[in-house]
Amino acid sequence: MRVAIFGTGYVGLVTGTCLAEVGHHVVCVDIDQAKVEGLNRGVIPIYEPGLEPMVKANHAAGRLRFTTDAASAIAHGEVLFIAVGTPPDEDGSADLKYVLAVARTIGRHVDGPAVVVNKSTVPVGTADKVRAAISEELQARGVDHDFDVVSNPEFLKEGDAVADCMRPDRIVIGATRPAAVSRMRRLYAPFNRNRDRIVEMDVRSAELTKYAANAMLATKISFMNEIANIAERVGADVEQVRKGIGSDPRIGWHFIYPGAGYGGSCFPKDVQALARTAQQYGHEPQLLNAVEAVNNGQKGHLFELIQRHYDRGEDEGVAGKTFAVWGLAFKPNTDDMREASSRRLLQQLWDAGARVQAFDPEATHEAQRIFGERDDLRFCDNADAALEGADALVVVTEWKQFRSPDFGRIKAALKDDVVFDGRNLYEPVDIEAAGLAYYAIGRGRSVRGNPFDA
């Protein structure tokens, strides 16, 4: 089939590439000329495992094109995807200006019956706004083309986006008319072999499904972080508790890892946006508010541990200390630092007068862009280099390469022999056997020097 995709950000680029990979003819449109030119030369603006070779191969095969020419893309597409950003407004609700601008562009150029698909994460009711924007433009032109607006939210995880897209666990299609559903079924048929993954529903339910999925996952994380905070105070070990509850299939093993808080482009934004939607419709979302508040607190927790350690030590205070920081991205296998816990930590360390030597396998460029040049920040080429001359180590992102370090080497490099672990990567007995003090999340009295011990 012939497909047009508006927006070559994360969602649009991955979706367009995967649709081309299974044989569809895809034109991706973006208003950013430099980005489009780059993509046509094989320059991929994001780091996502497996994406670059796939873009290049499909581009070379002529199934994937990038353009700034919206009119030609609209003429090309039997299905027109809207996959542009929905950044948060000042009050946390999703800003629809880019989505509606695309809708208007479609209305101005479309030349026959169309299926318009919302792929962006948009609040309930957006499909109606998209429909209204397109209708207005059609009326202004004095034409009356028949069109459908479908909600087809994405569930891609950064770092696994290509796999998630090629092998989806479900494909949600919210549509009003059967003809639109069958066109979407044809489009997704290559991803839907062996068993039917397509879940058909009405448009508003599809819009809410996306938010419900992300809010549920964020809730699991904040719940575990709350348990971790309790564990810390009562002298229990949340890692043992996690193992004790995960085997119950009603609870499950996924997304019950306590840590330095969730970040990324989806959870923080979507939890807030869903809360704003609830309020707009007259419901105060107490649970969602709590999920967000717990996460906000959790992002400051590593610094709290650091401060408690140094405030009771002999060489008092964090000021003047140098911290090796392992991991800046909001999670492993991405260079994305949106809402990353590292951002809060670094700011807190700097505000307290400390210096940072950071290493991240992919996010250094992004961090340079965000923080710029500063005297109290040095980027290192590898994990060992970050340790050199540092007083303490802080682990913020659970990259695989940080999972089994040589504790003897860490001990030899650090001046203060202390490790703060925001992702519970290590066994307290192993790290303490090496002579290092160890602080992790919610690990209570099983960790020596637990700051909440009397």
Ligand code: UDX
């Ligand atoms: C998420 C959803 O998983 C995906 O389905 C949706 O389409 C977009 O949002 P993503 O933001 O890429 O994907 O990351 P994810 O792997 O879900 O992790 C989000 C954050 O939660 C990370 O900061 C991660 O470190 C944190 N996390 C995750 C935890 O703290 N504990 C966990 O148990 C799991």
